[in-house]
Amino acid sequence: MTAHHPAAPGRPHRLDVLLATGGLCTGVLLWVLDLHGGPPLFGLPASLTLVALAVTAVAELLRRTAPLAALALAVPALALDVCTGTLVATVLMFTDVVYAAVLYGSPAAARRIPVYTVLVTVLATVTTAAAWPDPQVVLIGIGIAMVTMAPAWTGVITRDHRDAAQTARLRAEQTALLAEMDRTQAIVGERARMARELHDLVANHLSAIAIHTTAAQTIDDPSATRAALAVIRENSVQGLAEMRRLIGLLRDPEATTAEEPAATPTLDGLEALVEQARANGAASGLTFALDDARRPDGPDGGKPPAPVALAAYRIVQESLTNALKHAAPGEVLVRLAHGPGGALTVAVRSPHGDRPGPRAPGSGAGLVGMRERIALLGGEFEAGPAGGPDGRVWLVRAALPATGEEEQR
Numbered sequence: 001m002t003a004h005h006p007a008a009p010g011r012p013h014r015l016d017v018l019l020a021t022g023g024l025c026t027g028v029l030l031w032v033l034d035l036h037g038g039p040p041l042f043g044l045p046a047s048l049t050l051v052a053l054a055v056t057a058v059a060e061l062l063r064r065t066a067p068l069a070a071l072a073l074a075v076p077a078l079a080l081d082v083c084t085g086t087l088v089a090t091v092l093m094f095t096d097v098v099y100a101a102v103l104y105g106s107p108a109a110a111r112r113i114p115v116y117t118v119l120v121t122v123l124a125t126v127t128t129a130a131a132w133p134d135p136q137v138v139l140i141g142i143g144i145a146m147v148t149m150a151p152a153w154t155g156v157i158t159r160d161h162r163d164a165a166q167t168a169r170l171r172a173e174q175t176a177l178l179a180e181m182d183r184t185q186a187i188v189g190e191r192a193r194m195a196r197e198l199h200d201l202v203a204n205h206l207s208a209i210a211i212h213t214t215a216a217q218t219i220d221d222p223s224a225t226r227a228a229l230a231v232i233r234e235n236s237v238q239g240l241a242e243m244r245r246l247i248g249l250l251r252d253p254e255a256t257t258a259e260e261p262a263a264t265p266t267l268d269g270l271e272a273l274v275e276q277a278r279a280n281g282a283a284s285g286l287t288f289a290l291d292d293a294r295r296p297d298g299p300d301g302g303k304p305p306a307p308v309a310l311a312a313y314r315i316v317q318e319s320l321t322n323a324l325k326h327a328a329p330g331e332v333l334v335r336l337a338h339g340p341g342g343a344l345t346v347a348v349r350s351p352h353g354d355r356p357g358p359r360a361p362g363s364g365a366g367l368v369g370m371r372e373r374i375a376l377l378g379g380e381f382e383a384g385p386a387g388g389p390d391g392r393v394w395l396v397r398a399a400l401p402a403t404g405e406e407e408q409r
Helices: 014-032 048-061 067-083 088-104 107-131 137-147 149-218 222-251 267-284 306-326 365-377
Strands: 286-292 330-338 344-351 380-386 393-400
Touching (some): 088 149, 107 137, 137 149, 365 380
Antiparallel strands (some): 344 393
């Protein structure tokens, strides 16, 4: 008696058909050979044994598709079989029907049938002992238990194992689904991070190249053209070097050496960043200044956590790039300070004037990337026109928490 997958509703499973056919043929053979379990009782004809056999075979066909109906047919068939001589094939098919009723029946049936079999066994044994006080009653009780209790409780054990296996399979599928969702989110997050890094690494240099290329084309001055070409070459070389480092990190994050360090800038590089912007913006009438007002005894001791330092550096870098593209002639001021609660504040002020168009094209991804960086750190970000002496100031301001712990997404 083994568990199988259910058949389609209304159609007997092919294994059930084989069981019913095999049991029916075996029972007929036993009847022809006159291999009964005993003589008929109450004067009943022995031929009724075949009726009980046929009804039990029909119950076998329904064992999977209608297990309770099969049990309802098998119980009176077994009683008739016992009264008309008993065929072993009928008894064996009955035990399988009891097993199937527990295994494939409803949860309520699976709970009640084993209890009923215990009650039937005890009642039948006690009744037989009262009517026929003989030591063989014990054997009769064991036989009844083997026909009723044994298959019922075997079905309980099999059903419990089946349900446990299904639960484990569902849990495994849920775990795999959650893992796939986490992997997808991780991929999306990594792609967004790579897009931000790539934009921040390259946009500044390409903007400078575009600005000085325009200057070289419009200014009819050999010395100015040579200076513009020098700036173009310097930005091209630096952009390629940074691009090469980023690609190297993407290909093999563990392959960096002391000769080729990882491209993770810190706030110590802001002075060089401002100096580079100063060189790139000189032809546009822009001046750049850095005001580092952080307290030496501040919460970070001058060394903020790496995520905070990287975000602050990228915000300054992107703000300077935008100033080179869009700002009117004047001073661009970069200021770092400690805000309330020890937060690191970064502010970049640039002249905001009406000009025919930007010196270099932009896609607007810079502001989006800055907002994403600050959101990941749980900080605050704002960018837009702000009040100034003449009311023509563009302000980029970010407040970065002192901890630098990224939100879990």
